[in-house]
Amino acid sequence: MKPKIAIIGTVGVPALYGGFETLLENLLDYLPEAFDVTVFCESDAYPSKLETYKDARLVYVDFKANGLQSIFFDAFSILRAFAKNDFLLILGVSGTVMLPFIKPFCRAKIITNIDGMEWKREKWGRFQKMFLKLSEKFAVQHSDLVIADNFYIQEHVANSYGVAATLIAYGGDHVSLAFDSDKLEHYGLSTSGYFFTVCRIEPENNLEILLEGFLASESTLPYVIVGNWQASKFGRNLRGKYIGESKLRLLDPIYDQIELDQLRSNCYFYLHGHSAGGTNPSLVEAMYLGLPIISFGVSYNRSTTHDLAVYFSDRDSLVNILSNLDGINRELLSAQMREIANTNYTWEIIARKYMAAIGQL
Numbered sequence: 001m002k003p004k005i006a007i008i009g010t011v012g013v014p015a016l017y018g019g020f021e022t023l024l025e026n027l028l029d030y031l032p033e034a035f036d037v038t039v040f041c042e043s044d045a046y047p048s049k050l051e052t053y054k055d056a057r058l059v060y061v062d063f064k065a066n067g068l069q070s071i072f073f074d075a076f077s078i079l080r081a082f083a084k085n086d087f088l089l090i091l092g093v094s095g096t097v098m099l100p101f102i103k104p105f106c107r108a109k110i111i112t113n114i115d116g117m118e119w120k121r122e123k124w125g126r127f128q129k130m131f132l133k134l135s136e137k138f139a140v141q142h143s144d145l146v147i148a149d150n151f152y153i154q155e156h157v158a159n160s161y162g163v164a165a166t167l168i169a170y171g172g173d174h175v176s177l178a179f180d181s182d183k184l185e186h187y188g189l190s191t192s193g194y195f196f197t198v199c200r201i202e203p204e205n206n207l208e209i210l211l212e213g214f215l216a217s218e219s220t221l222p223y224v225i226v227g228n229w230q231a232s233k234f235g236r237n238l239r240g241k242y243i244g245e246s247k248l249r250l251l252d253p254i255y256d257q258i259e260l261d262q263l264r265s266n267c268y269f270y271l272h273g274h275s276a277g278g279t280n281p282s283l284v285e286a287m288y289l290g291l292p293i294i295s296f297g298v299s300y301n302r303s304t305t306h307d308l309a310v311y312f313s314d315r316d317s318l319v320n321i322l323s324n325l326d327g328i329n330r331e332l333l334s335a336q337m338r339e340i341a342n343t344n345y346t347w348e349i350i351a352r353k354y355m356a357a358i359g360q361l
Contacts, residue, residue: 005035005358006081006108009074009091011065012041013053016255018200019170019281020091020115023350026171028054030351034359038085040077041065070094082106087358090143091115093135099142109361112139113147114157114165115278137161144361147354150278151303166357169304170279171347172288178262187224187249187263194222194249196267196291198260198282199274201227201235206273206296211242213318214271221268224249226260261289269294269325272301272309279304284345290338292330294321308336 007024011017015025024039031037032055039053043060050058059080063073074095081088082102090096090112099110114136140146140161148154148165157165184190195214199205207225214223229239229250239250254260264270270291274280275298283304286293295301297311310328312318321328 002034002036003086004038004084005031005087005089006038006040006077006085007056007089007091008040008077008081009065009094010039010041011045012058012060013039013056016045017066020113022174022281023091023170026174026347027351027354028056029347030355032056034355035087038081040073040081042073071097074098078102082108087111087361089113089354089358090139093132093139096135096139096142097131099138103142109144109358110142111145111147111358111361112143113149113168114139114153115149140165145357147357148278150300152299153278166353168350168353168357169345170281170284171345171350172281172284172286172341173346175257175261175264175285175288177265177289178258179265180262183259183262184266187251189222189224189249189263189266191266192268194224194267195219195269195271196224196226196264197271197273198226198254198264199272201229201232201238203234204274204276206275207238209296209312209315209318210271210273211238211248213312213315214322215245215247216315216319217322219247219322222247222249223271224251224263224267226251226254226263228253264291265289267291269330272296274298274301276300284341287337287341288345290334290341292328292333293337294318305337306340308340309333 010020010024013025015021037056039056040059040061042065043062061073061077063069065073071094075098078095078098085108088108088110092115140157140163146157146163146165147168148157149169154165154167157163229235242248270286270293272283272293272295275296278300293309295309295311297313312321
């Protein structure tokens, strides 16, 4: 009989949302080989209520898996799962304040991927930051295995809590190169004739630096940014400020993977502004596509790209890079990004690392 594992902390599968959902979607191609898998899903996100998916049993919870309700979503899922499973795989720390209370009665081994340092994100207020930092502390102290997706997150766990986290990154080979000139023409673009970014529209992703740096560089190419502009006051205000700039294409989220990959695959340079979190999924995906990457030079991004991308630290340094692109060997940069991704960031590699780490508990 296979050991039982419950996976907690995502909207669910089939993947409809962000990085953890994509992680789960791809882990399920491998985990059922060794485990009897149960996935806790947000009820409202799945009206059809599939009972199983990729050989995993699906259980639905009547809380939102994101925002404030994520605390209750995760906590309730943990309470339902801890007595019936051999392992709990918790993705994120929203509900890990529950762990000190269930740990003395829990036969299951607890594995937590703590994500990035959520409590550092600018979008959170003081109370939320305090809560998330406490949740991270409880997650590290009361898990049997802590997973960090980036070397600097692993280092943070060691320095802050004296715990050795296991380093397992993120996969990118679910994306694919796509060439369709008609699709590009739909957006008024041509092959390799534009800059591109896809991200959530949040302060820590440094959109203003990207936008101001691009506009100040006097580049003749357009700049396409795909993101959830309408999801916050910050995003709406930012879009309102720049929507009149003729060289900018500020697009709403694109959930069709092929269409998104079409836009990414054909860009001249990929601009990555994230400054928080660990291994950013959008960066790994861009690397797998072999895109030449200009990235904000924070330690997480340097670690992910093995210090081989091109880095900026502020508006002026970005302007300097964009004004001197002829000095960058695009072909070499693209090849290096693809090689790093192929060696480190494929889903089979990532899934096998998860299975090996859990199997050692």
